[in-house]
Amino acid sequence: xxxxxxxxxxxxxxxxxxxxxxxxxxxxxxxxxxxxxxxxxxxxxxxxxxxxxxxxxxxxxxxxxxxxxxxxxxxxxxxxxxxxxxxxxxxxxxxxxxxxxxxxxxxxxxxxxxxxxxxxxxxxxxxxxxxxxxxxxxxxxxxxxxxxxxxxxxxxxxxxxxxxxxxxxxxxxxxxxxxxxxxxxxxxxxxxxxxxxxxxxxxxxxxxxxxxxxxxxxxxxxxxxxxxxxxxxxxxxxxxxxxxxxxxxxxxxxxxxxxxxxxxxxxxxxxxxxxxxxxxxxxxxxxxxxxxxxxxxxxxxxxxxxxxxxxxxxxxxxxxxxxxx
Amino acid sequence: xxxxxxxxxxxxxxxxxxxxxxxxxxxxxxxxxxxxxxxxxxxxxxxxxxxxxxxxxxxxxxxxxxxxxxxxxxxxxxxxxxxxxxxxxxxxxxxxxxxx
Numbered sequence: 001x002x003x004x005x006x007x008x009x010x011x012x013x014x015x016x017x018x019x020x021x022x023x024x025x026x027x028x029x030x031x032x033x034x035x036x037x038x039x040x041x042x043x044x045x046x047x048x049x050x051x052x053x054x055x056x057x058x059x060x061x062x063x064x065x066x067x068x069x070x071x072x073x074x075x076x077x078x079x080x081x082x083x084x085x086x087x088x089x090x091x092x093x094x095x096x097x098x099x100x101x102x103x104x105x106x107x108x109x110x111x112x113x114x115x116x117x118x119x120x121x122x123x124x125x126x127x128x129x130x131x132x133x134x135x136x137x138x139x140x141x142x143x144x145x146x147x148x149x150x151x152x153x154x155x156x157x158x159x160x161x162x163x164x165x166x167x168x169x170x171x172x173x174x175x176x177x178x179x180x181x182x183x184x185x186x187x188x189x190x191x192x193x194x195x196x197x198x199x200x201x202x203x204x205x206x207x208x209x210x211x212x213x214x215x216x217x218x219x220x221x222x223x224x225x226x227x228x229x230x231x232x233x234x235x236x237x238x239x240x241x242x243x244x245x246x247x248x249x250x251x252x253x254x255x256x257x258x259x260x261x262x263x264x265x266x267x268x269x270x271x272x273x274x275x276x277x278x279x280x281x282x283x284x285x286x287x288x289x290x291x292x293x294x295x296x297x298x299x300x301x302x303x304x305x306x307x308x309x310x311x312x313x314x315x316x317x318x319x320x321x322x323x324x325x
Numbered sequence: 326x327x328x329x330x331x332x333x334x335x336x337x338x339x340x341x342x343x344x345x346x347x348x349x350x351x352x353x354x355x356x357x358x359x360x361x362x363x364x365x366x367x368x369x370x371x372x373x374x375x376x377x378x379x380x381x382x383x384x385x386x387x388x389x390x391x392x393x394x395x396x397x398x399x400x401x402x403x404x405x406x407x408x409x410x411x412x413x414x415x416x417x418x419x420x421x422x423x424x425x
Binding site: 036038039040041052054055075077090092111112113115137139161162166167168169170171296298 | 326352354357363364366372375376378380381382388397399415416417418419420421422423
């Protein structure tokens with residue numbers, strides 16, 4: 001028997017259609033994820049070309065290489081237009097982190113409520129600059145070739161939002177599944193994820209499993225400090241454990257979180273990250289999965305996930321090490 | 326999917342109406358979208374003519390604003406916003422993949 005045989009749920013960037021991301025396991029369809037995004041969006045396809053993705057269709061993105069990943073982002077608005085070939089313009093910004101990005105070899109000089117210069121490096125290279133202006137009018141003076149330009153409130157450059165004659169918003173990706181308590185370990189279990197980790201200086205959610213009232217849950221987050229933090233909430237007994245990994249550099253990580261009363265461990269890339277001996281008992285059925293976001297369908301990961309696997313048993317340490325190696 | 330272009334006199338008036346119309350709900354996590362609400366975009370005051378500035382960012386002429394405080398709401402349900410719902414011919418904001 002392989003670990004794959006033992007998994008109750010295996011979700012990868014595989015088959016999909018509008019409103020659905022198919023899971024490899026179980027084959028019954030019970031674990032297929034529900035996908036909502038009420039706007040179109042863009043992704044980088046397997047030919048390394050930016051293309052539009054229809055409403056409610058999950059985004060299998062190839063930015064990181066020849067294997068796709070599930071791209072999960074929050075809502076963003078591209079403030080500049082037309083974005084295909086940017087011209088000099090003035091836009092109103094707020095005093096939060098903003099990110100300017102574009103392709104091409106041109107230059108954008110910022111003035112007004114913020115002063116900076118962003119210079120392109122090539123037709124196929126995306127450059128970006130994150131800055132916090134004062135609120136007001138930001139002047140973007142464009143010289144040379146500036147294509148697929150984007151100015152957005154946020155601390156990272158999100159997927160390209162093409163604009164023509166006005167500012168346009170891409171809604172958040174919402175990927176979830178409800179009513180699958182049979183796929184989630186209720187007294188013990190293991191959560192495995194293979195994901196890209198880019199610290200953008202704000203808290204983001206990697207995944208959550210919980211009951212509908214969210215009074216019993218396991219929430220895995222990427223903190224602004226660059227750690228992975230796991231919060232287990234089980235008010236029926238001891239209560240809560242809230243533990244962090246060491247600070248992680250940006251990159252791809254495989255993580256496994258095993259939980260059984262008296263033994264809670266996080267493994268990252270083949271090594272144990274933390275170990276706790278707290279006891280717990282969930283007071284309600286854990287039945288919902290939120291992928292790359294919080295319970296309230298917010299604080300999206302703004303990154304990519306290659307795999308989610310659930311096990312209804314706490315795998316032994318050697319298995320977790322093998323799984324995350 | 327419905328997209329409403331809304332205009333209020335002030336932000337406070339907007340938030341009061343959006344709560345009254347069931348767009349926003351107050352939960353333990355704060356102000357959140359109600360079921361069926363996909364986006365509430367606070368556009369605020371809309372500039373019709375941008376100001377001008379010198380090389381050091383000093384304002385030469387002030388921007389000119391349209392009247393009112395503006396929101397875009399995207400939702401599944403039909404909501405009667407009354408006279409706060411407006412038609413625009415030159416929208417300053419839209420949703421990707423939608424015509425308005």
